Amino acid sequence: MRTLNLGILAHVDAGKTSLTERLLQAAGVIEEVGSVDAGSTRTDTLDLERRRGITIKSAVVSFALGDTAVNLIDTPGHPDFIAEVERVLGLLDGAVLVVSAVEGVQAQTRVLFRALRRLGVPTLVFVNKIDRSGARGAPLLAELAARLDPAVIAMDAPSGLGTPAASSAPRPRDRPYLDDLVEALADLDEDLVLDYLGAPAGLAPALGGPRLDAALAAQVARARAHPVHFGSAITGAGVEGLIGGIRRFLPGSSGDAAGPLSGTVFKIERGPAGERIAYARLFSGSVAVRDRIDVGGREAKVTALSVFADGADRPGGRVEAGRIARFWGLGEVRIGDPIGRPPGRRVERFAPPTLETVVVPARESDRPALHAALTQLAEQDPLIGLRQDEERRELSVSLYGEVQKEVIGATLAEEHGLDVAFRESTVICVERPIGAGAAAETIAKAPNPFLATVGLRIEPTPGSGVDFRLGVELGSMPLAFFKAVEETVHETLGQGLHGWQVEGCAVTMTHSGYWARQSSAHGGFDKAMSSTAGDFRSLVPLVLAEALREAGTVVCEPLHRFRIELPGADLGGVLAALVKLRAVPGPPEHRGDRCVLEGTVPAAAVHGLGQRLPGLTSGEGVLESAFERHEPVTGPVPSRARTDANPLDREGYLLALSRAVGR
Incomplete structure (x- = not known):
């Protein structure tokens, strides 16, 4: 049986977890679709996820589509948890990128799409929420072509957009559909287009259809063309069409169970007894319980296994190439460790965190327990970047944003019984x-x-x-x-x-x-x-x-590229605010009574910009931002206290070494 490791990715609130639930129901894994709002979804297993209604940790669930075993990986959509997505992308055989029919292409949508394209992951697009007021069809398809990739082709014909009765059906394979397909493939296969256009008008569909179908499938496999399906995860409209697209365009891979062992650890969690449990995908070879294997250059003995199948992970004695499993007994295993030979796949690296904060325990006596808890969280997310300043008795963690800070605080309180406070976030320079x-x-x-x-x-x-x-x-x-x-x-x-x-x-x-x-x-x-x-x-x-x-060195601060859509009448006030935040906007692009501003802004000012924008635009301004580069700091040079013996102070450094040896 072939295996398809399928990622569901989206900007936050586009509905990917609801789509996961609908796919599980269609595959017969669950009887009723869980609700994100009610906290009853299969993949949001953390209490914090269920309360907040957002995905924080990637989750795996398995089901069968015909002769293909699908390992579906639900990933976070909020940009503060992009590290979870980073670890998953290299595992995927295919992906479904979920886009809201109302909000359209958003900041995280573009970040994810670019990453999938760079890695060559075949990707389908599912336009969700066609039943919501304001849902768009053809205009949204044009937006996908303009902001993601011109090689998008609508496979469905939605109707009743913006109403509870909205539905979606496969497009008839008529001349308009084939013309759209030719247009989507125009820049990818010129010979095919010329042959199609050169055929007699009445024979073009009959002659070109099969060849165009094959060309589309080939370009999807190369991650250069992207079929688009319309539907609603809440009502189930269009989901069968998406499943048909997954079966048709994302065939998965079989792997070589007899080949040399090769896999990657992408997630770590703690079991009831505090033991490390590693999630890993095998690309080649196989592993059985009690096998001794190489994990990140260290030998480890596998003491137990569970393999994802039929909606759950079940204890098993063996896992083979292509599958995802949980491993016990891998010792000090870390996220990113190779199992056996390192896989030859490319790895996507998003921008590192640009903020950090000091975590302060409510009680000084909790400091050792806080260090242990943050160390455990850093095992599960290495980009937390725990720093300990012994001299100042401070613990700092790295952050992507303020939501992540709130989640860390809630996790420390609920899972470790620690009440903490956070100092104001500061920017991480290089x-x-x-x-x-x-x-x-x-x-x-x-x-x-x-x-x-x-x-x-x-x-x-x-x-x-x-x-x-x-x-x-x-x-x-x-x-x-x-x-x-x-x-x-x-x-x-x-x-x-x-x-x-x-x-x-x-x-x-x-x-x-x-x-x-x-x-x-x-x-x-x-x-x-x-x-x-x-x-x-x-x-x-x-x-x-x-x-x-x-x-000599120069200190550089992180800059974000921003994009703001706003009413044209509010442009002056927004420009004035951007100047105060040291932003560098480009020329505004006017679109009727609205305009678009793009430019760069220091990472330290992004949060403040997001807070001020609604008031400056009567709530109609939309901000997108993402890390772009580091630039030399202007003004006073910021410094960060060292956490080790300072080799720039030779005498102090040697004294610290002698003290360490004498302990």
Whole structure:
């Protein structure tokens, strides 16, 4: 049986969880469709999700469509939980992008669609809520073509739009449908279009239909064309047509159960006894209970398995390629860990969080428990980015937005019994080298107290990553020492000259040296005469800090690209507010009595802009924003307190190391 790992994605409130419920009912998994408002849906399992009516964690449910086993993954729609979506996208064989027939293409819709297209995930579009007042048909299809992709084709003909009796039926395969299909494929297959248009008028549909069908299926498989279905998840209208589209265009994959083991961990939760349970998809091979497998470079023994099938996850003794399962016994497993060989699939990376906040326990005695709880939350969402400042006794977490802060607070209260407060959110900046800098320290030569020789050069590069390079022979010292250097370089660049993460640079190791393992007169290992990886881990921060000081850094703040639709009469007031928020708007685009403004605004001002816009536009302004880039800060340079021994202060750094060793 083939397996289809299907993602349901959408902007918040477009109705994807309701659509999931309707698909489960159509497949016979549930008898009654659950309600998001009533908190009775199958995939929103957290109490917090049910109360708020939003999806916070990705959830998996399985059902059969003919000879295809579907693992349906319901993902969060709110941008504050984009990290959950990021971890799922690389697992998908196909996707359904849900768009509201009333609100149309929204900010998160475009972010998700671009990611699916970059990853080559075949994607259908489901226009939901055709029964709501204000629902649109042809105008919305034109909006999809203009704001997502011109290669969209309506597969359904909706009727009664905007009324409770709204329905949707497959379009007749007539000349208008084939003409629309030709137009959608025009930029993808010119020969096909010319052949169709060159056929005699009366024969064109008969001659072109089958070939156009095959061409559409081929382009959907390449994620270059996108069938559009209309319907309502609440009433069930059009859902059968969508199911037909899923079966026709998203065939899934069988995988190779006899191939080498390869999979990815995409979610971690805690069991009743506090044990880690890992969710993973296998792309190749198979795993059985009691197998010893490689997980992220560590060996682990699988103690139990449950496989998703028939609407639930059921205990099983074996999981094979293509399936999603829950694993017990994988030790210190982390999200993103490969199982066996790393899959060859591309991974989508959304922008990192741009805000952070300090979490303050209501009672000082709760501080240890708060650290443990936040550590556990960071296991489930690594982008929480827990930071501990021992000197100030502060715990900070990274955020995408204020809703995420509220959810973290509610989770700490309900699951861990901790009452906390949050300080005002602040922006997370980054540092980038201005020029090149180099430094080196030699073994047995003052002031170097470590049995290691390390030379490093740092220089700026395009992009946002950190590239570690070797400028010395790989055989000049043991591989473990090179690994220690590389790992410590990345750790050290977590806090630059001003305390921010350093990015956009290459670090080259220019000098290396060590003392080989030596023994004392009695034949035992003599640490005083032999280099260890610890010597390199201790020396690298000092050398890299000096090189970074010579290079210099510039602090950059995150900028968001915004798009505001508003009444033309309110343009002046909105422009004045944007200037006060240090935004840079482009020329307004007038569309009748409304206009559209696009530009950039500092991430620190986005929340305030969202709060002010309704008052400036009588509630009619619509704001979309998403991270775009980092730009150098203008004005006073912000700094962030360090959380470790500071290698920029050599004396203090060495003193802190000696204290740590003496404990």
